[in-house]
Amino acid sequence: MTWETFPVTPDRFEDFADVVNKNRRQNHCWCLSHRLKAAEIEELGGTGADSREKAMRRLCEREHPPGVVTYLDDEPVGWCNIGPRSEITRLAESRLMPPIDDVPVWSIICVIVRSGFRRRGVTGRLIDGAVEYARSNGAPAVEAHPVDPPGRMDLTMAFVGTKTMFEKAGFEVVGSTDAVASKMPRLVMRRDLT
Template identity: 30%
Template sequence: MSIETSADATFEVIPLTVETWPAFDALVQRHNGIFGGCWCIWFHPDGPERGQGAEANRELKKQYVEAGAAHAALVMDGDEAIGWAEFGTPTELPTLHHRKQYDAEKDQDPDYRITCVFVDRRYRRRGVTEIAIRGALDLIAQAGGGVVEAYPHDLTHQTKKMSSSFLYNGTRRLYERLGFSYVRPKGLKNCVMSIEVAKR
């Protein structure tokens, strides 16, 4: 648990657990399951249960949480979850966009990945994405640290503005501010970035 301050408010960051599931559940329900009912299970292992509709995805995500195989930093405003950053090991989160390119160009897998960040529409453009990512890095440090990869949108050469609702993993500039190093491109608009997190 940590306390984070944005420009206009103070938020608490807590881990996604069985106990905090109801707050996460309420956040996703408020946004119709996120990205067409994904429930943030896209990066988990592929299988027949995945992608069978919003309610099936919800149940699958809950099962991962109950098994200790789904991790996220939840940003809380009081009792209400207003954002999250999903993280986990490559075993927990093996599915990536542009996976064929990623596998062909990687030297080795990281210890952890940050794969998805989401903010309640009422709280966007208030620094909550950065708070969520910092929260994930803090939880990773508590779990033993290691090399952490993220796959943000690289908008450094893009002139057309992109809606924040589509920035499911933040931007390259945001991760640079947090100390990540650019590693290589991934697909047309994303990249691989990395940071080493010390054990806490």
């Protein structure tokens, strides 16, 4: 088995779409709702049925594409929405999830494993690849805001991940937030890269 992880540049957009929106539903999240405000999405993608897809395509053209895709034997199997916290408007301006210090962290805001590839070790490879992407761009640390569920998580929206999932990837709990996901408080977990 060969694992590789790459930033979602325009030439990898279709691979990203195969992971998050295989059927190309226009009203699908496109992994924008937790990253940008509605006005920003409209500014990037205009209006109309395909505005969200257009907005995500435009984000992929930026210096820091909005995340990474992990491949298993050249097939796209996972997506991680990651970037400098300062470029993730909804997080940067959140009153429920303020920064815990002045470190210019990169933040993971969503992790998705493609249907048919779950329980095969994709998540660990995906997070490791996302951390390496951040490191290669000079990030001093990567943060995530998972939950610590007593049972199964509600996966109907962005999957913020679990405490255990991030602990396995070398993250440590450094705080908590006032935000909730699936009726559970979200933690602040960090992996220092310095």
